[in-house]
Amino acid sequence: MGNKRTTSSDVAKLAGVSRTTVSFVLNNIPDSNIPEATRQKVFAAAKQLNYHPNASGRKLASGKSKTIGLVRLQSTEQVFNDAFLLQVLVGIEQAASKWGFHVLLKHIDHDKSDGYSQLITENHVDGIILSGPLQNDPELIKLHEEGVPIILLGQMLDTGIPYVDVNAVLGSKTAVDYLISSGHTRIGMITNAKMDYSSAQQRKIGYINALEKGKIPVDERLIKEGDFTPASGYVAMKELLSLSTPPTAVFVASDVVAIGAFQAIKQAGLQIPQDIEVIGFDDIPMAEYYDPPLSTIRLPAYDLGRVAGDQLIKMILTNEMDAPGFLLETELVLRESTKHND
Amino acid sequence: MGNKRTTSSDVAKLAGVSRTTVSFVLNNIPDSNIPEATRQKVFAAAKQLNYHPNASGRKLASGKSKTIGLVRLQSTEQVFNDAFLLQVLVGIEQAASKWGFHVLLKHIDHDKSDGYSQLITENHVDGIILSGPLQNDPELIKLHEEGVPIILLGQMLDTGIPYVDVNAVLGSKTAVDYLISSGHTRIGMITNAKMDYSSAQQRKIGYINALEKGKIPVDERLIKEGDFTPASGYVAMKELLSLSTPPTAVFVASDVVAIGAFQAIKQAGLQIPQDIEVIGFDDIPMAEYYDPPLSTIRLPAYDLGRVAGDQLIKMILTNEMDAPGFLLETELVLRESTKHND
DNA sequence: TCCCGTTACTAACACGCGTTAGTAATAATA
DNA sequence: TATTATTACTAACGCGTGTTAGTAACGGGA
Numbered sequence: 001m002g003n004k005r006t007t008s009s010d011v012a013k014l015a016g017v018s019r020t021t022v023s024f025v026l027n028n029i030p031d032s033n034i035p036e037a038t039r040q041k042v043f044a045a046a047k048q049l050n051y052h053p054n055a056s057g058r059k060l061a062s063g064k065s066k067t068i069g070l071v072r073l074q075s076t077e078q079v080f081n082d083a084f085l086l087q088v089l090v091g092i093e094q095a096a097s098k099w100g101f102h103v104l105l106k107h108i109d110h111d112k113s114d115g116y117s118q119l120i121t122e123n124h125v126d127g128i129i130l131s132g133p134l135q136n137d138p139e140l141i142k143l144h145e146e147g148v149p150i151i152l153l154g155q156m157l158d159t160g161i162p163y164v165d166v167n168a169v170l171g172s173k174t175a176v177d178y179l180i181s182s183g184h185t186r187i188g189m190i191t192n193a194k195m196d197y198s199s200a201q202q203r204k205i206g207y208i209n210a211l212e213k214g215k216i217p218v219d220e221r222l223i224k225e226g227d228f229t230p231a232s233g234y235v236a237m238k239e240l241l242s243l244s245t246p247p248t249a250v251f252v253a254s255d256v257v258a259i260g261a262f263q264a265i266k267q268a269g270l271q272i273p274q275d276i277e278v279i280g281f282d283d284i285p286m287a288e289y290y291d292p293p294l295s296t297i298r299l300p301a302y303d304l305g306r307v308a309g310d311q312l313i314k315m316i317l318t319n320e321m322d323a324p325g326f327l328l329e330t331e332l333v334l335r336e337s338t339k340h341n342d
Numbered sequence: 343m344g345n346k347r348t349t350s351s352d353v354a355k356l357a358g359v360s361r362t363t364v365s366f367v368l369n370n371i372p373d374s375n376i377p378e379a380t381r382q383k384v385f386a387a388a389k390q391l392n393y394h395p396n397a398s399g400r401k402l403a404s405g406k407s408k409t410i411g412l413v414r415l416q417s418t419e420q421v422f423n424d425a426f427l428l429q430v431l432v433g434i435e436q437a438a439s440k441w442g443f444h445v446l447l448k449h450i451d452h453d454k455s456d457g458y459s460q461l462i463t464e465n466h467v468d469g470i471i472l473s474g475p476l477q478n479d480p481e482l483i484k485l486h487e488e489g490v491p492i493i494l495l496g497q498m499l500d501t502g503i504p505y506v507d508v509n510a511v512l513g514s515k516t517a518v519d520y521l522i523s524s525g526h527t528r529i530g531m532i533t534n535a536k537m538d539y540s541s542a543q544q545r546k547i548g549y550i551n552a553l554e555k556g557k558i559p560v561d562e563r564l565i566k567e568g569d570f571t572p573a574s575g576y577v578a579m580k581e582l583l584s585l586s587t588p589p590t591a592v593f594v595a596s597d598v599v600a601i602g603a604f605q606a607i608k609q610a611g612l613q614i615p616q617d618i619e620v621i622g623f624d625d626i627p628m629a630e631y632y633d634p635p636l637s638t639i640r641l642p643a644y645d646l647g648r649v650a651g652d653q654l655i656k657m658i659l660t661n662e663m664d665a666p667g668f669l670l671e672t673e674l675v676l677r678e679s680t681k682h683n684d
Numbered sequence: 685t686c687c688c689g690t691t692a693c694t695a696a697c698a699c700g701c702g703t704t705a706g707t708a709a710t711a712a713t714a
Numbered sequence: 715t716a717t718t719a720t721t722a723c724t725a726a727c728g729c730g731t732g733t734t735a736g737t738a739a740c741g742g743g744a
Contacts (some may be wrong), residue, residue, distance in 0.1 A: 005465075017695045023732060033691055052463040057730030058697050059398035067446075086428045093449055102466060104409075105445045107435055121394035123347075123700095124444060165675055222726055257629045267584065286628050289572055289601045349700055360724045365702060375721050399700030402729050465730095691740080697733090704727085712719070 006049040015045035022046075026053070038060070040273075059123070067102040068092070068312055069125035071116040073132030074107065075306060083256075083284040084301040085131070088153065092129060092303020099313045108132075115139050120148050126316045129153060129308050133197065149315040151308050155198065155325065163325040164308040168199060170280075171297045171330030172206025172253065175279040178332060179249040180214040182277065182341040184217040187211070188222040188247030191263060192254030192281065193277065203253040205282060220235075222247055226257035241268050249277040249338075255284045255296055262273030278337040292336035300328050348391040356400050357387035359522040368395070376595070409444040410434070410654055411467035413458040415474030416449065422497025425598075425626045426643040427473070427570060430495065433647020434471060440653045442654075443468075450474075457481050459619035462490050468658045471495060471650050475539070491657040493650050497540065497667065504657070505667040506650040510623075513639040513672030514595065515518040515555075520674060522556040524619065524683040527554070530564040530589035532578040532603060534596030534623065537567065545595040545623060563591055568599035575602030591680075597626045597638055604632060620679040642670050672682040 008026075017038060024032040027041040035133050040061040045051075059065050070092055072085065093103045101278040104125055108116055117139055119125045127149030130140065134156050144150055144161050152163040179187050184232040189207045191193075193200040204223070221243060233252060234299035240247055241264065252258040264271065270276055272292055280287060280296035307328065312323050349366075354361040359380060366374040367384040387393075412434055414427065435445045446467055449456055459481055461467045469491030472482065476498050486492055486503050488607050494505040521529050531549045535542040546565070553560050561584060566578035575594060582589055584607065594600040600622040604614065612618055614634055622629060622638035629636040649670065653663050676682070 005730090018731080019731085020694060020696095021663065024693095027732080028735085029733090033693080035692075038692080052460065052465075054402070054730050055464040055466045056398055056401035057699090058716075058732075060396070060402050060701085061732040063699075063732095065398065083425075084429070086424070089447065090449060093447055097448075103447045105435060105447050106439075109433060118394065121392075123398040124397045128707085258626075263633075291605075291633060347700090351700080361701085362724055362726095363722085366723090369702080375723080380722080396700050399729090400702075402731085403700075404704040405702095405729070425703080427715075487709090686716105686729100687742105687744085689740105689742090692738090694735105694737080696735090699731085701729085705725090707724080708722090710719100710721070712717100714715100714717075 005054065006051050008051070008053065008143070009047045010049055011051050014049060017042065045323075052086055064316075065122075065126050066100060067104050067125045068096055068309065068316070069104045069106060069119045069128040070134075071119070071128050072105075072107045073130065073131050073134070073136065083286075084282070084299060087301035088131070088305035091302040091307075092309040093305075094304045095309025096313065098310075099317075101309075101313055109170045117143055127151075127312045129312055149312055151312045151315070152303060153308055160324075162311065162321050165325070165327055166299050166304060167327040167329050168202040169206040169209065171299075172203040172251065172281065173210040174206075174330065174332050175251050175281065175297050176207050176210035177213070178334075178338070178341070179251065179277060179279060180210060182218065182249070182339060184247075184249040184277070185216055186219075186222065186245060186247045186249075187216070188240045188250040189223070190224050190226045190233055190240070190250060190252045190254075190257055192226055192228065194227055200225075200253070201276055207251055207253075225250070225255060228254065228256060230256060230260035230263070233257035234264045235260070237261040237264035238268075241265070241270070247276070249279075251279050251281075253281045254293060255280040255282040255287045257295075257301055258294060259290070265324065272337050275341045277339060280337075283331075283333055287333075288335060290337070295335045295338040296333050298331040298333050300330065303328050345518050347396065350395065352391055353384065353387045353393050356391060357383045359384065369401050381450075384611045394539075405465075406658075407465055408442060409446050409467045410438055410651065410658070411446045411448060411458070411461045411470040413461070413470050413472050413474075414447075415472065415476070425628075426624070426641065429643035430473070430647035430650075432642040433624055433649075434651040435647075437648045437651025438655065440652075441659075442579045445491050445651075456605060459485055463492050467618070469493075469654045471654055491654055493654045493657070495650055498647055504653065504663050504667075506646055507667070507669055508646065508652065509669040509671050510544035511548040511551065513641075514545040514593065514623065515552040516548075516672065516674050517623065517639050518549050518552030519556070520676075520680070520683075521593065521619060521621065522552060524591070524681060526589075526591040526619070527558055528561075528564065528587060528589045528591075529558070530566070530582045530592040532566050532575055532582070532592060532594045532596075532599055534568055534570065534599060536569055542567075549593055549595075557608065567597060568594070570596065570598060572598060572602035572605070575599035576606045577602070579603040579606035580610075583607070583612070589618070591621075591622070593623075595623045597622040597624040597629045597636060600636060600638075601632070614679050615681045619681060622679075625675055631674075632676060632679070637677045637680040638675050640670065640673040640675050644671050 007023045008019050012022045016082040022042050025034055027038050096103050129151050134154055152161055155163045155165045191200045208218055224239055226232040226236055252261050280294045283296045283298035287296050307326055315321055350361050350364045354364045364384050366652050367376055367381050389621055440446050442485040471493050473495040494503055497505045497507045533542045550560055566581055622636045625638045625640035629638050649668055657663055
């Protein structure tokens with residue numbers, strides 16, 4: 001009962017060797033010239049005493065925490081509605097555990113001043129993955145300049161900070177390409193967010209790229225802004241439907257916003273996809289249960305996490321990434337809110 | 343550039359005091375008899391050097407990690423569809439940060455043998471919150487008997503391990519009570535999962551309790567099993583509707599399963615709530631956007647996390663909880679899948 | 685025989701902090 | 715004045731580990 005934890009000294013004593021030897025054996029240090037017989041003695045002693053090295057002691061001595069931080073810059077309500085953060089998290093965690101790293105989670109409210117650099121300055125983590133709306137945070141720039149391993153989920157190209165992001169431009173273009181290939185020429189768009197969000201800009205660019213490639217003039221009246229909510233999608237779609245010549249297909253750059261769009265369409269007495277086709281973006285788990293099931297662009301949330309985790313750990317271990325940034329590709333998921341073409 | 347991290351020795355040197363004094367001042371140790379003048383010198387030095395205590399050193403010296411672990415026993419796919427884990431997580435994290443604790447996340451696949459006790463034995467965390475299907479895990483029992491602070495999200499009453507859970511029995515009873523008070527006497531139920539899940543048992547008990555209180559005989563033909571998926575809800579509801587005297591109201595013990603139930607009802611040409619009323623359970627974020635918006639029982643996911651975090655930290659700090667277990671109450675959320683009764 | 689390289693270890697320092705036990709100086713009491 | 719209590723500190727140990735520098739034994743080649 002009163003037993004303290006077993007330490008490497010206990011193992012050393014039982015095995016009849018020094019603590020150094022125990023450390024060499026258990027950490028498998030190369031060129032340490034420990035013969036097999038001694039190794040086995042150490043292993044046996046460790047097993048018998050159920051020895052587990054103390055993480056704090058190890059961190060202190062090595063200077064490494066073998067832990068990465070996931071920092072989420074977002075208000076509590078926003079987190080609630082983020083269907084993907086969990087998938088990203090799982091991806092990060094799986095990448096981390098593959099390398100023997102742990103994952104520390106931290107949410108930051110915007111007004112909070114303590115920030116996340118505490119995680120680094122107090123040596124809780126060896127590096128951090130930053131997610132959420134990225135303003136030009138001086139705290140972030142400073143950490144990066146100090147050489148702290150950081151990976152952004154999302155891009156801040158001007159800063160040179162490594163990032164992992166989804167190729168939303170191409171994804172959006174793919175969606176609109178599909179609508180064009182179905183013969184549509186009046187294609188509306190509802191953005192996922194206000195245009196000061198870079199994710200909204202990217203998705204709009206993809207939309208415009210597709211139109212230009214298809215020689216279809218961009219009509220600004222066909223582009224409406226959403227703001228994450230179904231309600232905003234409802235309003236936007238009503239506006240689109242009340243145009244003198246309404247669109248025959250709409251790219252809604254967020255599955256959640258598309259919920260409201262669906263409501264507006266049904267309320268107008270129109271049918272999806274017979275009267276109007278809709279493609280969403282994100283592929284949230286619920287999308288396949290929309291009425292009709294939503295065709296959409298799948299965001300590779302799990303892969304975002306996995307790649308971010310892998311690259312961050314690579315930065316921590318070797319001080320270099322495989323590339324200055326990663327853009328992961330999306331996938332067009334066709335369900336019933338679009339007609340089958342070709 | 344070549345600067346090492348600043349340590350408490352540096353602060354001591356600059357302030358002209360000993361490292362002990364620095365520690366006393368910065369940790370605000372009572373009865374240490376440090377006059378205000380000295381305190382200010384220390385604070386000034388710490389600020390000037392931008393001193394942040396090294397977490398590893400602190401953990402090693404104190405034996406406390408000031409970190410709690412959230413362990414999720416679940417396969418990767420299951421996690422994806424868990425709309426609440428994130429909310430629970432936020433609750434835990436907010437409770438933790440209030441006490442200056444951090445949160446470490448770990449997913450465990452069932453087949454993995456290394457398990458979660460490593461978190462404890464290696465002193466990464468001071469206690470853990472365990473979530474997911476709880477079988478009679480010997481690893482868990484052993485940790486609990488060793489006095490490791492553990493809180494379960496969900497109940498294992500026979501083990502005596504502290505828990506935080508939702509009062510699903512009462513929540514389900516509330517839902518069915520409401521249907522009874524609307525005048526229904528043939529009330530169906532579709533479970534959220536197979537009956538070997540304790541959560542399914544609890545919800546069914548609540549259903550039966552309400553019927554008994556309302557003097558309505560329990561008809562087993564009106565009870566069908568779901569298994570987390572919309573597809574299972576679709577099948578179950580079709581079976582209910584094909585009965586010679588189908589139910590006029592159904593309690594579906596999972597909002598996700600209710601999606602399929604809705605589809606079956608619509609396909610049968612029936613209207614909700616005019617022809618058949620439906621109450622769900624969980625109140626997932628999407629529930630308010632069902633067609634019609636789903637009346638349901640709200641699961642206090644955020645509070646589950648918050649209470650679990652608070653209680654775990656209380657156990658860590660004082661070795662006792664406010665109660666051996668906590669049952670959090672649900673809330674009836676009335677939307678449009680039920681008629682308004684006075 | 686002497687020298688030297690290899691093998692098989694270990695002593696001892698360092699990591700940064702919390703904390704106990706103790707000391708010297710001052711103030712309060714008898 | 716002599717004793718005691720209080721104030722304002724500090725020296726030193728311990729937490730458990732990683733790691734460098736060094737040592738003793740031993741075998742082989744000149």
